[in-house]
Amino acid sequence: METMTQTITASQVKELRDRTGVGMSKCKEALEEAHGNMDEAISILRKAGMASAVKKQGRETNEGQISAKETDEVVAFCEINAETDFVVKNERFQEFCKNIAEEVAATKPASLEAFMAQNYSKDPSITIDQYRSLVIQTIGENIQISRLAVWQKQKDHSIGIYSHMGGKILTAVDVSAQGEVELAREVAMHAAAASPEFLAPNDVPQDIIDKEREIAKGQVEGKPAQIIDKIVEGKVNAYFDQVCLTRQKFIKDTSISVEAHVQTRAKASGKTCAITRFLRWTVGQAI
Numbered sequence: 001m002e003t004m005t006q007t008i009t010a011s012q013v014k015e016l017r018d019r020t021g022v023g024m025s026k027c028k029e030a031l032e033e034a035h036g037n038m039d040e041a042i043s044i045l046r047k048a049g050m051a052s053a054v055k056k057q058g059r060e061t062n063e064g065q066i067s068a069k070e071t072d073e074v075v076a077f078c079e080i081n082a083e084t085d086f087v088v089k090n091e092r093f094q095e096f097c098k099n100i101a102e103e104v105a106a107t108k109p110a111s112l113e114a115f116m117a118q119n120y121s122k123d124p125s126i127t128i129d130q131y132r133s134l135v136i137q138t139i140g141e142n143i144q145i146s147r148l149a150v151w152q153k154q155k156d157h158s159i160g161i162y163s164h165m166g167g168k169i170l171t172a173v174d175v176s177a178q179g180e181v182e183l184a185r186e187v188a189m190h191a192a193a194a195s196p197e198f199l200a201p202n203d204v205p206q207d208i209i210d211k212e213r214e215i216a217k218g219q220v221e222g223k224p225a226q227i228i229d230k231i232v233e234g235k236v237n238a239y240f241d242q243v244c245l246t247r248q249k250f251i252k253d254t255s256i257s258v259e260a261h262v263q264t265r266a267k268a269s270g271k272t273c274a275i276t277r278f279l280r281w282t283v284g285q286a287i
Helices: 010-020 023-034 036-056 089-108 113-115 128-139 181-194 208-219 225-243 259-270
Strands: 064-069 074-082 125-129 142-150 156-162 169-175 253-258 273-283
Touching: 010 023, 023 036, 023 253, 036 128, 064 089, 064 156, 064 169, 074 089, 074 169, 074 273, 089 128, 089 142, 089 181, 089 259, 113 128, 113 142, 125 128, 142 273, 156 181, 169 225, 181 259, 181 273, 208 225, 253 259, 259 273
Parallel strands: none
Antiparallel strands: 064 074, 074 142, 156 169, 169 273
């Protein structure tokens, strides 16, 4: 007995395209193969997407965007990379970044590896990594989620977030005072410009400090012994002024340090305030 041919309508093709982002012709082929069954057609496209994505996995992804998503409980950060800046500006890529940031904020994954293996909440039949592969198949470039972080919000703290150059640089600062988001964002803007590596001198690893001392001693050979230690400590302190956020000269007023600016603002508002943590990500650092 002959099998009746399923007629595929334009509305079916459009629905499948809207749900997957795949081209019209491939959607029509998938629907024909699935005899009009929408779920089966999606499955066929997923399988095709996986095969297509694998071919692109080895390509370099030097462009990208860093996104942040804030909820009542957390602030989530993620970096997503692509091959070209043209694709980074693509609507589909932007939607992917938004969805991934929301997913990180909602699920608070313990690691990037765990995140990639978990099911995607908007379509639990696929994992986050499979969702990424579908986007690769749709856009036609390799796409990688290179890192993520989750900040749990603390009571009576304020977090300021600053995105620079369309998400090429993203900074965040947490201060220990309520209602000081503007101050935290001001410091985050400073961090974007000044590129601090550490929060304060106590956060600089001892091996790095020892190396700076060694370099400083090499620069003062031949000086009187009684002043060498003083000169070396002065150079180490100058290094702290350069790489530690709290010790850097504040961008908007270089006559004071970032820490002094925070304390001036705190005194004016009658609050006790300190910078407790910061984040500064630049696209490509994690690759």
